[in-house]
Amino acid sequence: xxxxxxxxxxxxxxxxxxxxxxxxxxxxxxxxxxxxxxxxxxxxxxxxxxxxxxxxxxxxxxxxxxxxxxxxxxxxxxxxxxxxxxxxxxxxxxxxxxxxxxxxxxxxxxxxxxxxxxxxxxxxxxxxxxxxxxxxxxxxxxxxxxxxxxxxxxxxxxxxxxxxxxxxxxxxxxxxxxxxxxxxxxxxxx
Numbered sequence: 001x002x003x004x005x006x007x008x009x010x011x012x013x014x015x016x017x018x019x020x021x022x023x024x025x026x027x028x029x030x031x032x033x034x035x036x037x038x039x040x041x042x043x044x045x046x047x048x049x050x051x052x053x054x055x056x057x058x059x060x061x062x063x064x065x066x067x068x069x070x071x072x073x074x075x076x077x078x079x080x081x082x083x084x085x086x087x088x089x090x091x092x093x094x095x096x097x098x099x100x101x102x103x104x105x106x107x108x109x110x111x112x113x114x115x116x117x118x119x120x121x122x123x124x125x126x127x128x129x130x131x132x133x134x135x136x137x138x139x140x141x142x143x144x145x146x147x148x149x150x151x152x153x154x155x156x157x158x159x160x161x162x163x164x165x166x167x168x169x170x171x172x173x174x175x176x177x178x179x180x181x182x183x184x185x186x187x188x189x190x
Contacts, residue, residue, distance in 0.1 A: 032183035151182060
C-alpha cells in the first residue's frame with residue numbers, strides 16, 4: 001500500500017497553482033492526468049496499475065490555501081498488460097470493488113508554494129472503508145505554472161495490510177506506491 005500512496009499523486013492539491021476565488025473549484029485535465037500505483041512481485045516484476053475512472057477537484061479556501069479531493073474508482077482499475085492481476089485488483093482480495101467502489105484521498109489545506117518547491121502533502125487516504133493519515137511527496141516543479149504548463153508529480157507509499165488487502169503477500173509485496181501526474185483544465189480559472 002505504501003506504493004499506492006505514491007500516487008504521485010494524489011499530488012492532488014498540487015494542481016491548483018492558478019489563482020481562484022474562495023470556494024471555487026478546479027477540475028483535473030483528463031488529457032494530462034494519470035493516477036496509478038505500482039506493485040512488485042517477489043520475483044522483482046513491477047506491476048503498473050491505473051485508475052481509468054476518477055474525479056476530483058482542488059478547492060480554493062478563503063485563507064488563500066487550497067485543498068484537494070480525489071476519488072478513484074476501483075471497478076475500472078487495471079494492471080497494465082495483466083488481465084489476471086486486473087481481476088485480482090478489483091476482487092474482494094484487493095480493492096473489493098463491489099463493496100468499496102472508490103478510493104478517496106483528501107488533502108489537508110496547503111499553500112500553493114508546495115506545487116513549486118515540492119514537499120509533503122498531508123491528507124487522509126480511505127481504502128475499503130478504512131481511513132488513515134497519509135502524505136504524498138510532491139516533486140519540485142519544472143515550470144513557472146505547475147499544473148497548467150507542466151505536470152504536478154506526487155507519490156506516496158502505503159502497506160496493503162493496513163487496509164485489509166493482505167492477500168497474496170507471499171507473491172506480491174505489501175508495499176504499494178501511488179503515483180499521480182496531474183494538470184488542471186484550461187479555462188477553469190477566472
